[in-house]
Amino acid sequence: MATNTHFNHKVKSEQNLYEDIIIESLQMFGQDVMYLPRHVITKDDILNEDYAKFENAYSIEMYIENTEGWGGEGDLMSKFGLQIRDQATFIVSKSRWEKILHTENQIRPFEGDLIYMPLSNAMFEISHVEHELPFYALGNLPTYQLHCNLFEYASEEFNTSVPAIDQFESLHANYDVFGIEKSIAQLFTVGEIVTQATDTVDVTVIGEVSKEVPFTSTTSNIYITNSHGSDGKGREFQVSSTYPIVGEKSSSSALIVSDASSLSNPNTEESNVDSNISFDRNADSIIDFSESNPFGEP
Numbered sequence: 001m002a003t004n005t006h007f008n009h010k011v012k013s014e015q016n017l018y019e020d021i022i023i024e025s026l027q028m029f030g031q032d033v034m035y036l037p038r039h040v041i042t043k044d045d046i047l048n049e050d051y052a053k054f055e056n057a058y059s060i061e062m063y064i065e066n067t068e069g070w071g072g073e074g075d076l077m078s079k080f081g082l083q084i085r086d087q088a089t090f091i092v093s094k095s096r097w098e099k100i101l102h103t104e105n106q107i108r109p110f111e112g113d114l115i116y117m118p119l120s121n122a123m124f125e126i127s128h129v130e131h132e133l134p135f136y137a138l139g140n141l142p143t144y145q146l147h148c149n150l151f152e153y154a155s156e157e158f159n160t161s162v163p164a165i166d167q168f169e170s171l172h173a174n175y176d177v178f179g180i181e182k183s184i185a186q187l188f189t190v191g192e193i194v195t196q197a198t199d200t201v202d203v204t205v206i207g208e209v210s211k212e213v214p215f216t217s218t219t220s221n222i223y224i225t226n227s228h229g230s231d232g233k234g235r236e237f238q239v240s241s242t243y244p245i246v247g248e249k250s251s252s253s254a255l256i257v258s259d260a261s262s263l264s265n266p267n268t269e270e271s272n273v274d275s276n277i278s279f280d281r282n283a284d285s286i287i288d289f290s291e292s293n294p295f296g297e298p
Contacts, residue, residue: 010139019142023093030063033090034165035097036114037106041157042232051228053157054114057165058100062115062146065089070150088124090115090146097144109144114151116165123168124148157208157226173225175210178237179258180222180245187252188222196256197243198235205235209247222254 034057043050070086077083097109108129115124130145153172158165170190188194188209195204211223222245229235237245239256246253 015138015140015142018138019093019095019140022142023096026061026063026091026093026096030061030091031117031119032059033062033118034058034116034160034162035060035101035109036116036160036165037101038110038112038114042228042234049154051155051157051226051234052112053159054165055159057116057160057162060092060096060100062090062092065091065145084150086122086150088117088148090124090148092144092146094142094144109146115146115148116162118164121164123151123165125151155226169225170210173210175223175225176207176227176237177260178222178224178239178245178256180220180254180256187249188247188254189249189252192247192249192252194222194224194245194247194252195230196237196240196245198229198238200231202230203235204230205237206230207237222256 036054036057038052039055040050040052066088070088092109108131109126111126111129113126115126116122117124125148126146127149128147130147131141133143133145134141151168153168155173156169158169160166190209190211192209193206194209195206197204205227206229207224207227209222210225224237227236237256239259241255244253244255
């Protein structure tokens with residue numbers, strides 16, 4: 001038997017009214033968050049990893065389903081240190097998302113995109129997009145349900161012009177240290193993009209200055225993060241007497257004369273997340289690591 005032709009659950013006016021009510025509810029009870037589309041620069045097909053950057057941040061309202069706190073396994077202490085495995089579920093209107101992010105040419109939110117929540121200063125990465133909830137209530141699908149995990153930084157590049165977001169890179173990025181020749185022309189600044197030519201024609205190494213460059217002697221150190229090749233392959237800056245390191249500004253250029261392994265004291269620096277030197281120094285004052293220790297290493 002066919003369905004009753006006198007009843008139609010796909011009336012466009014009712015669908016629009018239902019969607020407008022959802023949008024109004026999200027704007028009343030939701031939170032203003034920043035949506036960051038992911039742009040993949042290079043990809044390692046062997047390890048299935050990619051190097052990505054985030055250049056834009058769009059403000060949009062979303063509702064947080066986790067009303068009693070973050071989901072997930074919470075905070076865990078493991079042999080690898082403290083792991084925070086918070087999870088969150090965000091609900092966003094389809095029409096609002098398409099209206100705000102139409103310039104990105106994205107047909108929907110993608111796994112790997114980020115959501116920054118100013119309320120808790122937390123960054124979440126989308127792990128799954130559920131697009132069929134509520135399930136065709138009036139014959140359409142008005143919302144996306146975004147299942148997210150707390151973002152773990154992995155050398156991504158942030159250039160959104162939003163200080164609270166861009167600081168994720170400066171605080172957590174690993175950097176390479178190089179010794180460079182000192183001259184008046186060296187005026188490298190934090191955030192400046194630097195390049196170095198290679199023996200391969202039309203291929204350069206690209207990176208970003210991640211730390212202030214102190215000029216106190218004839219040779220100074222430069223700190224570079226997010227190194228990659230212009231050909232989409234993983235490449236590193238090299239000590240060279242032929243190819244200088246060149247910055248965006250016309251006045252910034254220098255030759256690399258030594259790498260981190262050949263610097264006079266490369267282990268005197270610690271990043272914001274690397275405390276190996278402090279741990280080693282404090283452990284020596286507590287535990288006897290010498291060969292004379294009859295009990296061996298703990």
